[in-house]
Amino acid sequence: xxxxxxxxxxxxxxxxxxxxxxxxxxxxxxxxxxxxxxxxxxxxxxxxxxxxxxxxxxxxxxxxxxxxxxxxxxxxxxxxxxxxxxxxxxxxxxxxxxxxxxxxxxxxxxxxxxxxxxxxxxxxxxxxxxxxxxxxxxxxxxxxxxxxxxxxxxxxxxxxxxxxxxxx
Numbered sequence: 612x613x614x615x616x617x618x619x620x621x622x623x624x625x626x627x628x629x630x631x632x633x634x635x636x637x638x639x640x641x642x643x644x645x646x647x648x649x650x651x652x653x654x655x656x657x658x659x660x661x662x663x664x665x666x667x668x669x670x671x672x673x674x675x676x677x678x679x680x681x682x683x684x685x686x687x688x689x690x691x692x693x694x695x696x697x698x699x700x701x702x703x704x705x706x707x708x709x710x711x712x713x714x715x716x717x718x719x720x721x722x723x724x725x726x727x728x729x730x731x732x733x734x735x736x737x738x739x740x741x742x743x744x745x746x747x748x749x750x751x752x753x754x755x756x757x758x759x760x761x762x763x764x765x766x767x768x769x770x771x772x773x774x775x776x777x778x779x
Contacts, residue, residue: 628721628774631767635718635732643711646704654700663693688753692743699746706745710738721771726778729771736764 655663667690674682696703714735720728740760743752 624722625774625777627770628777631770631774632718632722635714635767639711639714639718642707643715646707646711650704655697660694660697664690685753685755688751691751692747692753695747695751696743703743703746706738706742710735710742713738721774721778724778726775729775729778732771733768736768740764 667686671683671686674680674686713731717728717731717735720731722728740757
């Protein structure tokens with residue numbers, strides 16, 4: 612009788628895994644949705660890029676007036692990243708789709724008790740951190756972006772690793 616109860620407890624999905632999976636599905640699903648919408652819209656035209664530059668220039672002027680000079684370089688880098696991503700539009704969308712679907716399938720595999728999903732999730736996290744280097748020059752990436760990605764990816768990998776005992 613106790614063997615049956617122990618077996619049922621062992622088969623029970625960890626709550627932490629369920630919570631992490633839900634958060635991952637929301638994050639990855641929304642990214643896939645925005646990529647689909649962005650891909651159907653296509654790359655920005657010259658007129659849209661000029662409008663973007665004007666808006667960034669207005670924001671930088673407001674920051675200077677507010678004494679927030681440190682944020683100006685951040686906005687410059689974001690503008691450069693956006694323009695370079697637009698220049699490499701289809702490559703960037705392809706990398707993002709591959710990355711997101713790898714993460715999605717990794718989470719699905721973990722939910723089905725397969726450790727392979729954890730390893731897929733690690734590759735997804737590494738691609739999410741460094742994949743932009745395939746289509747954006749390193750000098751155009753503000754350091755805060757990879758740092759934030761490393762923190763969140765590392766946190767999720769550590770938390771997912773706490774559920775590996777349940778997977779086969």
